[in-house]
Structure formats: C-alpha cells, structure tokens
Amino acid sequence: MSTSWLSLEDALIKARATAHAVSDVEYVSLAKAHRRVVVEDIIASTNVPPWDNSSMDGYAIHVTAESSSLANDNTKATDSSGKTFTVQGVITAGDRATTPLHSEHAYKIMTGAPIPQGANAVVMLENTSSSDTNTVTVHTLPTAGENIRVKANDIASGEVLIRKGTLLRAEHLMLLSSQGLNTLPVYRKLRAGIVATGNELAAPGEACSDTQIFESNRAGISAIVEDENVEIIDFGIVKDDKASLSDLFHQASNTVDIMISSGGVSVGDADYVKDVIDSMGSIDFWKIAVKPGKPFALGKLDDTVFCGLPGNPVSSFVTAKLLVLPIIRKMQGRQDDLGLFTVTATLTKDIKRRPGRRDFQRALMSTDTQGNLVVTPLKNQSSGVMTSITSANCFMVVHEELAELNKGDAIPVIPFT
Ligand SMILES: Nc1nc2c(c(=O)[nH]1)N[C@H]1C(S)=C(S)[C@@H](COP(=O)(O)OP(=O)(O)OC[C@H]3O[C@@H](n4cnc5c(N)ncnc54)[C@H](O)[C@@H]3O)O[C@H]1N2
Ligand code: MOO
Numbered sequence: 263m264s265t266s267w268l269s270l271e272d273a274l275i276k277a278r279a280t281a282h283a284v285s286d287v288e289y290v291s292l293a294k295a296h297r298r299v300v301v302e303d304i305i306a307s308t309n310v311p312p313w314d315n316s317s318m319d320g321y322a323i324h325v326t327a328e329s330s331s332l333a334n335d336n337t338k339a340t341d342s343s344g345k346t347f348t349v350q351g352v353i354t355a356g357d358r359a360t361t362p363l364h365s366e367h368a369y370k371i372m373t374g375a376p377i378p379q380g381a382n383a384v385v386m387l388e389n390t391s392s393s394d395t396n397t398v399t400v401h402t403l404p405t406a407g408e409n410i411r412v413k414a415n416d417i418a419s420g421e422v423l424i425r426k427g428t429l430l431r432a433e434h435l436m437l438l439s440s441q442g443l444n445t446l447p448v449y450r451k452l453r454a455g456i457v458a459t460g461n462e463l464a465a466p467g468e469a470c471s472d473t474q475i476f477e478s479n480r481a482g483i484s485a486i487v488e489d490e491n492v493e494i495i496d497f498g499i500v501k502d503d504k505a506s507l508s509d510l511f512h513q514a515s516n517t518v519d520i521m522i523s524s525g526g527v528s529v530g531d532a533d534y535v536k537d538v539i540d541s542m543g544s545i546d547f548w549k550i551a552v553k554p555g556k557p558f559a560l561g562k563l564d565d566t567v568f569c570g571l572p573g574n575p576v577s578s579f580v581t582a583k584l585l586v587l588p589i590i591r592k593m594q595g596r597q598d599d600l601g602l603f604t605v606t607a608t609l610t611k612d613i614k615r616r617p618g619r620r621d622f623q624r625a626l627m628s629t630d631t632q633g634n635l636v637v638t639p640l641k642n643q644s645s646g647v648m649t650s651i652t653s654a655n656c657f658m659v660v661h662e663e664l665a666e667l668n669k670g671d672a673i674p675v676i677p678f679t
Contacts, residue, residue: 269662
C-alpha cells in the first residue's frame with residue numbers, strides 16, 4: 263500500500279481506472295427515464311419540424327424580392343394604407359391547406375400550422391387589419407422567409423441526437439419525445455452502500471450518551487449521491503473494530519457496486535478501515551493532497567469499489583463531491599461528466615498558508631458595485647465545522663503550491679449548486 267500523497271488529478275485518474283462502468287442494460291419507458299444514463303447514441307428518425315410552419319399567428323402570403331426590400335427599409339416598411347389581400351382560408355395547427363396560395367391572396371394561419379404551398383412569409387396578426395373575414399390589409403410587409411420555421415431546422419433525420427453515456431434530463435426527454443420514442447435502453451441503476459464508522463456515533467433520533475455525538479455524515483453523503491439517481495443502501499453505524507468492519511464489508515461486497523464509509527481512515531488507534539479493506543481486497547491509494555480530505559482511501563473488494571472518506575464532517579462532504587461523484591458517474595456509464603464548474607473571482611483579503619495541499623476553502627462569493635465577482639473565505643476553516651459549509655456559497659480553491667495570496671488576486675471558485 264502506497265502512503266505518499268497523490269494530487270487530486272492523479273487520484274481521479276487512478277479512481278476512474280479502478281471503477282468500471284456497469285454493463286447491465288434495461289429498457290425503460292420515457293416516463294421512467296429521467297436521470298438514467300442512455301446506453302447508445304440516439305439517432306433522429308424524424309425531422310423536427312417535419313414541414314415548414316408558422317412561428318406566429320397571422321397571415322401567410324407571398325412576398326416578392328421587391329416588396330421584401332421595401333420591408334427592409336425602415337423608412338418605407340410601415341405603410342399606413344397597407345396592401346390588401348383576399349383571404350383564401352384559415353389553417354390551424356393540426357390542419358393543412360388543400361390548395362396552393364393564389365396570387366394576391368393570404369391564408370390566415372396559426373402558430374405551428376404548415377405553410378401553404380406558394381407562401382413564403384407570414385405577417386403577424388398585429389401588423390394587419392381586417393374589417394371582414396374575406397380580406398386582410400397588411401400594414402408592414404414581412405421579408406421573404408420571415409416568421410417561417412423551416413423543416414428540420416431543429417433536428418434533421420439521421421443526426422445524433424443524444425450521445426451514449428448521457429444522463430437524461432428534462433431537455434433530453436423533450437427531444438426524445440419529439441421523435442415519438444417511448445422506450446429506450448439505459449444502464450441499470452448503480453447501488454451504493456453508505457456506512458458511518460465510530461464508537462462515538464449515535465444515530466439521530468436515538469439516545470446519545472455523554473461520550474457520544476450525533477452521526478451526521480451519512481445524511482450528507484447519501485444526499486450528494488442520491489442526486490446522481492443512485493440506489494442507496496444504508497448500512498447504518500458500525501463500531502470501530504476489525505471484526506464488525508470485515509463482516510460489514512463482506513456483506514457490502516455481495517450487495518453494492520460502490521461502498522462509501524466515513525471515519526476511521528487516519529492513523530489513530532481505532533482507524534481500521536483501510537487495513538480491513540487491504541486485508542480483504544486491495545487499497546489503490548490512500549491520502550491525497552487536498553484540504554480538507556487528506557486521508558481519503560480508495561480500494562476494491564471483489565468487484566465492489568470502496569471509498570473510505572475521512573470522518574471529519576467537512577472532509578467527508580468535500581471528498582464526496584471531489585472524488586465520490588466522479589467515480590459514481592464513471593460507474594454509471596456516463597460520458598458527459600464535465601467535472602466541477604469553476605469561475606474566477608477576485609480575492610477580497612490577503613491569505614497566508616502552509617503549501618502542500620489544494621485547499622477547498624469555504625467562502626462567500628458575491629458581485630461588487632462594478633458587477634465583478636468577488637470572494638471572501640470564511641474565518642473558520644476547521645474540517646469539523648459544519649457551519650463553514652452552510653454559511654458558504656462556494657469553495658475557493660487555493661492551489662497546493664501557493665503559500666500566499668493577496669487581496670485583488672484572481673482565484674478559482676466552485677459555486678455550490
Ligand atoms: N496524527 C494524525 N492525526 C490525524 C491526521 C493525521 O494526518 N495525523 N489527519 C487528520 C485529518 S486531516 C482528518 S480528516 C481526520 C480523519 O480521521 P478519520 O477518518 O480517522 O476519522 P475519525 O477519527 O473517525 O473522525 C474524525 C472526527 O470526525 C468525527 N466523526 C467521524 N465520523 C463522523 C460522523 N459520521 N458524523 C459526525 N462526526 C463524525 C469524529 O468524532 C472525529 O471528531 O484525522 C485527523 N487526525
Ligand atoms: O484532511 Mo482533514 O480532512 O484536513 O481535516
């Protein structure tokens with residue numbers, strides 16, 4: 263087992279190599295596909311829109327190049343007397359004109375209805391007037407093509423609509439529906455086990471003796487993981503003893519794809535987690551150059567990936583976001599993981615620190631009077647202080663090599679989402 267510190271990047275490379283994507287496929291209806299991961303490229307079979315159609319309620323007419331150029335000239339485009347057309351009929355969405363547009367005629371047309379043959383523009387209703395249903399006067403002539411949504415301008419049949427490995431969100435479900443698709447192949451849901459280790463821990467809602475504290479990490483880790491649409495299996499709280507841990511990890515290796523524990527990964531007398539994993543399976547790495555979260559351990563028991571998160575609440579929160587999420591996404595078969603979204607802000611105060619670990623300081627980001635993003639780290643950065651997360655709205659990332667930063671420096675910031 264190596265004990266040297268890994269950079270976050272190297273840890274992620276190793277973790278992604280250890281964590282294999284699930285291969286089991288199931289077919290689900292569109293109604294059940296939200297936040298599932300699609301197994302194959304989805305190719306469009308239908309043009310959207312299927313035909314040229316109107317983007318406005320108004321009148322479909324034919325404009326000539328000459329009248330179009332007139333319309334483009336702002337000084338002449340609005341003609342109060344207007345040009346009068348005979349109304350040939352009405353086309354509503356769901357309907358279609360049966361005869362081509364005649365010269366000097368207009369079809370009344372509703373948004374979404376197919377453009378009749380012979381028309382090349384739609385004038386919106388507001389730019390017309392009409393004293394009877396048989397004629398319409400157009401006061402502002404449209405240019406050729408105006409207010410027409412051209413066939414296939416959204417989706418062309420044959421193009422790749424959604425890439426393999428995409429987590430399906432609301433926008434993808436709309437796109438798939440537009441193709442008439444109702445069933446699609448997705449990877450099976452990942453199963454994640456979560457456990458808190460520590461003799462001092464009492465579950466919320468249960469009695470807490472005077473040597474105990476309430477256990478808080480499972481709730482946070484579960485919520486972070488659940489956001490990825492993973493099935494959570496809660497293994498509760500387990501004592502800091504080798505036998506209990508090996509029983510639990512044995513059970514986990516038969517049940518879940520990924521097991522996430524918190525606590526017991528440091529060097530204390532009761533920190534058995536990584537030794538137990540190492541004796542039953544293997545540890546890929548232990549200790550990464552991040553703060554908080556240094557003693558994070560990654561290993562494997564049979565096919566189950568094992569993430570040993572540090573017990574300090576902020577450390578477990580940070581490592582769940584930095585390491586567990588990318589591992590989970592890899593295992594879900596996702597190929598759309600862009601990592602954490604970073605923006606640049608201006609630091610509002612000087613900072614001095616001991617270099618060596620990349621620091622994910624909890625901070626408050628806002629915009630100053632000039633509209634620039636500014637960021638101020640919170641005073642208390644202890645990894646045991648949970649209010650440092652709840653009082654913050656972002657992580658301010660201080661690179662491992664930096665010992666000093668000055669007010670006015672540009673610094674990367676990861677907004678909480
Ligand atoms: N001699 C050293 N001591 C420590 C080092 C070190 O390098 N050398 N590293 C420190 C760092 S950094 C961290 S982070 C912690 C991680 O330790 P463990 O993963 O072994 O965590 P525990 O010792 O079990 O607990 C630490 C702390 O967090 C509380 N805790 C644990 N689990 C929970 C939970 N589920 N809910 C709420 N609070 C929890 C626990 O009571 C302790 O106070 O090690 C440092 N020590
Ligand atoms: O790495 Mo520890 O997580 O600094 O508190």
